[in-house]
Amino acid sequence: MSGTARRAESFFVANVKCVIWDLDNTIWEGICLEDPEVKIRPGIVEVLERIRDRGIVQSIASKNEPAALEFIEKFGLQDFFVYPQVNWDPKEDNIRRIAEILNIGLDSVAFVDDNPFERESVAAMAPGVRTYDAADYIKLPQLPEMQLQYDTPEARSRGRMYVDEALRKQEQEHQGERKEAFLMSLEMVATPRFAEKDDLARICELVTRTNQFNSTGIRYSDEEIEAFFNDNAYRFHVVSLVDKYGDYGRCGVALIKDGSQAWDLEILLLSCRVAGRGLGTSFLAYLTESAQKSGKRKFKARYIKTDRNRQIGLLYKILGFSKNRELSDQDSSVFEYDLEAGPIARPEWIKIEM
Amino acid sequence: MADRSSIEEEVRAIISGQMPDKPDPRTIPDDVPIFRRGLGLDSMSGLSLLTAIEERFNVYIDDDDFDIFDSLRQLVDFILERSVDRDS
Numbered sequence: 001m002s003g004t005a006r007r008a009e010s011f012f013v014a015n016v017k018c019v020i021w022d023l024d025n026t027i028w029e030g031i032c033l034e035d036p037e038v039k040i041r042p043g044i045v046e047v048l049e050r051i052r053d054r055g056i057v058q059s060i061a062s063k064n065e066p067a068a069l070e071f072i073e074k075f076g077l078q079d080f081f082v083y084p085q086v087n088w089d090p091k092e093d094n095i096r097r098i099a100e101i102l103n104i105g106l107d108s109v110a111f112v113d114d115n116p117f118e119r120e121s122v123a124a125m126a127p128g129v130r131t132y133d134a135a136d137y138i139k140l141p142q143l144p145e146m147q148l149q150y151d152t153p154e155a156r157s158r159g160r161m162y163v164d165e166a167l168r169k170q171e172q173e174h175q176g177e178r179k180e181a182f183l184m185s186l187e188m189v190a191t192p193r194f195a196e197k198d199d200l201a202r203i204c205e206l207v208t209r210t211n212q213f214n215s216t217g218i219r220y221s222d223e224e225i226e227a228f229f230n231d232n233a234y235r236f237h238v239v240s241l242v243d244k245y246g247d248y249g250r251c252g253v254a255l256i257k258d259g260s261q262a263w264d265l266e267i268l269l270l271s272c273r274v275a276g277r278g279l280g281t282s283f284l285a286y287l288t289e290s291a292q293k294s295g296k297r298k299f300k301a302r303y304i305k306t307d308r309n310r311q312i313g314l315l316y317k318i319l320g321f322s323k324n325r326e327l328s329d330q331d332s333s334v335f336e337y338d339l340e341a342g343p344i345a346r347p348e349w350i351k352i353e354m
Numbered sequence: 355m356a357d358r359s360s361i362e363e364e365v366r367a368i369i370s371g372q373m374p375d376k377p378d379p380r381t382i383p384d385d386v387p388i389f390r391r392g393l394g395l396d397s398m399s400g401l402s403l404l405t406a407i408e409e410r411f412n413v414y415i416d417d418d419d420f421d422i423f424d425s426l427r428q429l430v431d432f433i434l435e436r437s438v439d440r441d442s
Contacts, residue, residue, distance in 0.1 A: 179398070180374060281397050305417055311401045313417035318389040318397045323418075333417065347396070 015209070016130070016145045017108035019051055020095055023062040023071070023086070025114040026134035032071045033064065040075050043138055048080045050141035054148040055155035057102060057162050060084035061094040061111070082162045091118050092125035101169070102162065103272045105211055105308065110145070112137065150205035154249035161273060164246035183277065183349040186243040190279060191353045192286040195236035195253075200229060202250045203236060206269045213270040213280065216332075217306035220267075233257055234266070237290075239283050241274055241350075248274055252283050256291075262298035263291040268312065278347040280315055286352055288343035299337040300324070319344050356437065361411070362430045368406050369426065372399040384426040392425075411437045 024031045030038040051058060062068055064086050072078050083101050085094035091111070099109055107128035113119050114134035123131050132140060140146060148155060172182050195203060204222045211217075220228075228234045239252035251274045255267035265287065270280055291299050301321060303313050316335040327334035337344070346352060366379035369388065372395055386392035389400065404415055407429070413436040415422070422432040 276398055278396070278398055303417070310404070310417060314400045314404060314420060315397050317417075317420040317423065318395075318400045320390065 015108070015147070015149060016056055016110045017104045017209070018057045018059060018098065018102055019110045019112060019140070019146075020059045020061050020098060021081075022091075022111075022113035022115070022118065022134065023060060023064060023068055026112060026137070027077070028071065028075070032068050038071065040077075041137065045077070047137055047141055048077065051146060052080060052159050053156065054141070054146060055158040056146060057082055057159055059098045060086060061091045061098070062086045063088055063091070082159070082166060090121065090125070092122050092129075095122060095126050095129060103212075103275055110140075112140070149208060150201045152202045152205055152249075154202060154251075155205060157249070161246060161248065165273065167245050168243075180349065183347075186245070186277070186349070188241060188243045188277065188279075188350045189353055190239055190241050190282050190286075190350050192237060192239040192252075192283060193354065195229070195238045197229075199236070199238050199250060200226060203229075203238065203253050206251075206253050206271060207267070210269045210271060211306075212272050212308050213268075213275060213312060214306070214309050215265070215268040215312045216302060216304040217309060218267075218304065228255060237283075237287065239279065239286070241277075241279055252279060254283065254287055256287070258294075259296075261296060262300050263287070263294070263296050265299065265301040268301065278350055280312075281319065281344065281347050282350045282352060284315075284319060285344040285346040286354070288337060288339060292339045292343050297339055299339055300327075301335045301337070303333045303335055304331065305333070356434075358430065358434060361433055361437075362426075364410065365407070365426060365430055365433065368403065368410065369393065369395070372403050372406075382426060384430075386425060388423045388426065388429065407433070413437055 021027055027044055028038040028040045032038045048058065058080050060081050066086050068086050069084060072081065072084070083098050085097060087094070095109060095111060099106055105128065106126050109129045110132060111119065111122050111129050112132045112134050119131040119133070122129055130145070168186065171185065204225050207220050207225060229236060235256050235258065237254040237256065238250045240250050241248040248271070251271040253267060253269045254265060257264040257266055270283070288299050301316055303316065305313065313333070319337070321335035321337045324334045324336045363379070366382050369382060370376055370379040373393060382393065389395045395403065407413065408415060411433045413433060419432065422428045
């Protein structure tokens, strides 16, 4: 299968994960603070619904007084949008803020505005953001980058998950600096297990969507993933996460190649929505425990650096892996963990259920 | 060019800020690993420490350089060697 490996950079065809809307002359016709009788654009609700049902999150960046948000409620649109930014800051700043909160890259963001100045300014100052003229709003759901690639429960409920995330962030601010206390308070339960046939669509989806916590950046095709699944030398593992605010569903994937002395971790992926919780460490704890139980002496992890996944290489280093210089070259590294020293320790704030 | 002691002072402050109990930066030993059993920083602090160091000292830390986290001293050595244009 290694013959199918390709350079990571060449196939970042990011789908849109978030559509950010302007308000005046975009969601409605006219300027709401000048004309209290503004009317919403015909068909806009259907457009918002169709985009939502593709698992794409929607938000707002509007140069306006906060009172403009009252119009969103007046039209009953408030449930479509998370983290609306209504203020006088440059739109690119608001867009960066939203992308940061959602923990997604700018190249996963679409921005819709009637004003060519705003679109150009965003395109120049927030590179990667795709901009769309509000006049074309009806066509948006038909664009290839707005399609639901994988019909999974996780994809369809993505919008709700971001609302759960907003609640978590509030709690975190409430807890202040005590990160561990906050993580304990989430009551996280991770369930790692061998993948089944039913997990294939979700595995393909994570392979396609994950950028930051992706150990190789390789966009395997659905056929390649299925070939791994049917190959007896390989086993997929998935991990689900639940906390007191909600269910993340299946948010991590590992592909293990079973060798006589070692387990080779060929792919490690975690959804960006669970970043910063220690789930990567939990998952690796479970994987190294399992490798040890299977009588292996080494656990090797393949790592291909991309422009966004340095945190995986760093995680391996932090957890006590060392780079195997013989197996590494300029394009691809192998980090090795010695199982004789015991498996990786589980973070105490995530309960692992098997 | 910046001198070693002022860089070290700043690195100590950055590391202390990442540690759960925020100790007096001057008491942090300079010869133990920064992560895990050394100073006890966990994997979630890793990335923020890395980016804080990169931004403050205008350096790029490649995955081949991760051994610099084996001690505060090595980290300061690395910054002294690589820091190109240090503003203050």
